Amino acid sequence: MGLALRMVRRMEAWFERMGAEYAYMATDKSNEASLRLFTVRCGYSKFRTPSLLVHPVHAHRRRVPRRAAVFRLGARDAERLYDGRFAHVEFFPADIGAVLGNQLSIxxxxxxxxxxxxWRHGEWRGAERFLASPPASWALASLWDCGGVFRLELRGASRLRRAAAAATRALDRAARWMRVPSVPDFFRPFSGWFVYGLGGDGPDAAVAAEALFATFVNMARGRAAAVAVEVAACDPLRRRIPHWRRLSCTEDLWCMKRLGRVGESDGWDWARSPPGLSIFVDPREV
Structure with a gap:
C-alpha cells in the first residue's frame, strides 16, 4: 500500500470516528494520478463539476445593472433567508449562523x-416580509475575506509581463473613465475575496447575480486583488457572472464516497445522485 493510499485510508477512518457519513475531494480533471487514486483504488464516484469564476479588481468601478437594487442584510435576516430558501441546496451547512457570524464574513x-x-426607493423591511411576498427576480450572496487566512502570489512571470501589467494599472488609475481592463499586481502576495451562498429565483435572477458580483468587485477596490465564486455546472446564474477566462477554472472535479461498511447503507447514496442546479460552497473550506 502506497503512502498516498495509506493517508486517504487514515483520513477516512478519522472522518468516520467524527461521525461523517460521506467524504469528498476536489481536484482538476486533468490530474490523472489523483483521479486513479480516488476513483479506482478508493472507490470514490465522480460527483460534481463546478467552475471557479474569477474577476480582477480594477481602479475603475464596474457598472451595476440599473434594473437592480442592492441591499446589505443583517446577520439575522441573512440567516433567515438562507434557512428559508437554501436549506435544500447541496452542501448547505447546518451551522449557517456560525458561517455568517464569522469575523472573515464581510x-x-x-x-x-x-x-x-x-424596491429602489424603499427600505429593507426584513426577511419575513420578503419571504411572504418576494419580488419576481432576485439573488442573494455573501462575501468572505480569504486574505484573513492566506495570501496568493503569482511567480515566474517575465519582467516584460510584469511591466505590461503595471502599465495597465497606471493607465487605469490615471484615466478611470477609459475603463481599462487592468491587471492587478498578482506578482506580490495579494488578498482575494470569495463569494459564497450565491442563489436566486425568477426569470431575471441572473441579472441580479450580475449586480451582486459587480457590487462586490467595486467594494474590493483597495482591499483585494480579485473576487471569485464557485458555481455548479448547471447553475442558471452562471451565464451573467462577470469573470476572466484566463483567471478562472472550469475543470474542477469533485468526487465523493459514502463511508461505512457494506450493508449499512439505507439504499440511497448521495455520491451517486444526479446534480442539482446549485451548490453551497462553505467558505471555511476554501
Missing amino acids: GTFLAVIDDDGR
Missing part, C-alpha cells in the same frame, strides 16, 4: 430586479 447582500421602482 456581509450578505440581496439584489432585486426593480423595474417599477418599488
Whole structure:
C-alpha cells in the first residue's frame, strides 16, 4: 500500500470516528494520478463539476445593472433567508449562523430586479416580509475575506509581463473613465475575496447575480486583488457572472464516497445522485 493510499485510508477512518457519513475531494480533471487514486483504488464516484469564476479588481468601478437594487442584510435576516430558501441546496451547512457570524464574513447582500421602482426607493423591511411576498427576480450572496487566512502570489512571470501589467494599472488609475481592463499586481502576495451562498429565483435572477458580483468587485477596490465564486455546472446564474477566462477554472472535479461498511447503507447514496442546479460552497473550506 502506497503512502498516498495509506493517508486517504487514515483520513477516512478519522472522518468516520467524527461521525461523517460521506467524504469528498476536489481536484482538476486533468490530474490523472489523483483521479486513479480516488476513483479506482478508493472507490470514490465522480460527483460534481463546478467552475471557479474569477474577476480582477480594477481602479475603475464596474457598472451595476440599473434594473437592480442592492441591499446589505443583517446577520439575522441573512440567516433567515438562507434557512428559508437554501436549506435544500447541496452542501448547505447546518451551522449557517456560525458561517455568517464569522469575523472573515464581510456581509450578505440581496439584489432585486426593480423595474417599477418599488424596491429602489424603499427600505429593507426584513426577511419575513420578503419571504411572504418576494419580488419576481432576485439573488442573494455573501462575501468572505480569504486574505484573513492566506495570501496568493503569482511567480515566474517575465519582467516584460510584469511591466505590461503595471502599465495597465497606471493607465487605469490615471484615466478611470477609459475603463481599462487592468491587471492587478498578482506578482506580490495579494488578498482575494470569495463569494459564497450565491442563489436566486425568477426569470431575471441572473441579472441580479450580475449586480451582486459587480457590487462586490467595486467594494474590493483597495482591499483585494480579485473576487471569485464557485458555481455548479448547471447553475442558471452562471451565464451573467462577470469573470476572466484566463483567471478562472472550469475543470474542477469533485468526487465523493459514502463511508461505512457494506450493508449499512439505507439504499440511497448521495455520491451517486444526479446534480442539482446549485451548490453551497462553505467558505471555511476554501
